[in-house]
Amino acid sequence: MKNITCIEDLHQVARRKVPRAFYDYAEAGSYTESTLRANRADIEAIKLRQRVMIDVDNRDTSTTIVGQKFSVPLVLSPIGLLGMQRGDGEILACRAAHEAGIQFTLSTMSICSIEDVAAAVEKPFWFQAYVIRDRGFMKELILRAAAAKCSALVLTVDLQILGQRHNDIKNGMTVPPEIRLKNVIDIATKPAWALSVLRGKRKTFGNLAGHVKGMENVNSLSQWTAQQFDPTLNWKDIEWVRSLFPGKLILKGIMDVEDARIAAKSGADALVVSNHGGRQLDGAASSISMLPKIADAVGDDIEVLFDGGVRTGMDVERAIALGARGCFIGRSYVWGLGAYGQAGVCKAVDIMQKELSVSMALTGVSSIPEIGPNVLVDPPFTQKSPRKKSAKPKKRS
Numbered sequence: 001m002k003n004i005t006c007i008e009d010l011h012q013v014a015r016r017k018v019p020r021a022f023y024d025y026a027e028a029g030s031y032t033e034s035t036l037r038a039n040r041a042d043i044e045a046i047k048l049r050q051r052v053m054i055d056v057d058n059r060d061t062s063t064t065i066v067g068q069k070f071s072v073p074l075v076l077s078p079i080g081l082l083g084m085q086r087g088d089g090e091i092l093a094c095r096a097a098h099e100a101g102i103q104f105t106l107s108t109m110s111i112c113s114i115e116d117v118a119a120a121v122e123k124p125f126w127f128q129a130y131v132i133r134d135r136g137f138m139k140e141l142i143l144r145a146a147a148a149k150c151s152a153l154v155l156t157v158d159l160q161i162l163g164q165r166h167n168d169i170k171n172g173m174t175v176p177p178e179i180r181l182k183n184v185i186d187i188a189t190k191p192a193w194a195l196s197v198l199r200g201k202r203k204t205f206g207n208l209a210g211h212v213k214g215m216e217n218v219n220s221l222s223q224w225t226a227q228q229f230d231p232t233l234n235w236k237d238i239e240w241v242r243s244l245f246p247g248k249l250i251l252k253g254i255m256d257v258e259d260a261r262i263a264a265k266s267g268a269d270a271l272v273v274s275n276h277g278g279r280q281l282d283g284a285a286s287s288i289s290m291l292p293k294i295a296d297a298v299g300d301d302i303e304v305l306f307d308g309g310v311r312t313g314m315d316v317e318r319a320i321a322l323g324a325r326g327c328f329i330g331r332s333y334v335w336g337l338g339a340y341g342q343a344g345v346c347k348a349v350d351i352m353q354k355e356l357s358v359s360m361a362l363t364g365v366s367s368i369p370e371i372g373p374n375v376l377v378d379p380p381f382t383q384k385s386p387r388k389k390s391a392k393p394k395k396r397s
């Protein structure tokens with residue numbers, strides 16, 4: 001991997017190694033992809049402040065997130081069908097996260113099940129739940145995560161209905177992959193992928209198979225999602241979820257100051273400022289542009305995490321400067337997995353950690369708590385909300 005020096009290198013290798021339908025699935029945003037593009041463009045526009053003549057010899061990228069120790073403020077995001085980027089992808093990514101001293105979040109829509117991952121790794125991991133219509137089954141899933149000793153439940157609240165991704169329809173995105181001539185030819189040119197998926201534990205949604213009514217009769221992911229995801233989702237459901245899960249509760253998909261204030265009082269331990277990587281509401285603001293407003297509105301009442309477009313360690317510093325305690329990363333590690341399996345995910349985290357360390361040095365800070373608006377030239381997006389609660393910078397221990 002000596003020629004891999006940045007996340008974009010992993011992206012290019014994944015493009016060659018992963019079949020088109022699954023590569024496109026990870027790549028895509030919803031509809032015109034304007035929010036997907038805004039996530040990156042707005043992060044890149046944030047200028048870091050170059051500082052000199054400050055002793056930055058001893059730097060430390062470690063932190064705590066929901067009371068747990070992290071070597072670097074990164075969490076691997078929940079990614080549906082991760083095991084289709086590489087066979088047993090969920091297990092490989094979880095092992096890589098643990099090796100790197102960070103956390104992995106297993107998606108409800110994973111290929112390996114909660115129990116598959118729990119049996120294959122040594123330490124607790126996080127589980128992501130969607131609110132689905134069949135509350136009995138949802139309760140069962142949360143209890144399964146608790147029984148597997150998952151140390152946090154990430155409840156995704158921004159998928160009450162599915163935003164359309166054009167390529168998933170055009171590629172006939174199904175699980176297991178649909179046998180179309182075009183797919184067969186494509187897969188034939190990716191033998192390493194085919195072997196890893198053939199040898200993998202499962203070929204369909206591990207957490208759902210055999211449990212969810214209708215699963216066998218639908219042939220497309222979006223059809224299934226449309227049937228199962230629950231548009232009645234509301235704040236009362238959070239209390240119910242809280243009562244079921246003894247570990248930390250993290251609400252993922254908050255993009256509005258008003259919603260953030262409610263989330264802060266909901267009993268959750270953290271929220272994630274996220275627009276689902278530009279895959280849901282096309283036309284939503286970039287997640288980075290909402291981060292400082294939300295962080296400012298909730299103050300110390302709830303931990304604020306962030307995702308959307310994080311591709312470098314410099315991006316991590318930018319997000320922390322604007323009020324995030326840590327960043328979830330999605331595509332950045334998905335590409336590492338598709339390119340080189342577990343070693344590729346380790347590489348992605350290592351690249352970002354080293355970049356963060358260099359960025360900290362060149363902005364004159366040595367530890368995560370020192371990062372604030374002080375590392376930015378003209379901190380952007382900080383227009384105060386009308387009913388601002390606290391102007392104090394967030395405390396970090």
Ligand SMILES: Cc1cc2nc3c(=O)[nH]c(=O)nc-3n(C[C@H](O)[C@H](O)[C@H](O)COP(=O)(O)O)c2cc1C
Pocket residue numbers: 025026027039077078079080081107108109128156252274275276277278279307308309310328329330331332
């Ligand atoms: C291929 C793919 C699948 C995803 N699946 C899920 C999922 O199952 N559950 C979830 O909460 N978010 C899911 N997301 C959203 C990610 O968890 C995360 O919010 C997003 O990827 C962050 O943006 P980034 O990819 O630019 O880092 C998915 C994102 C991608 C790219």
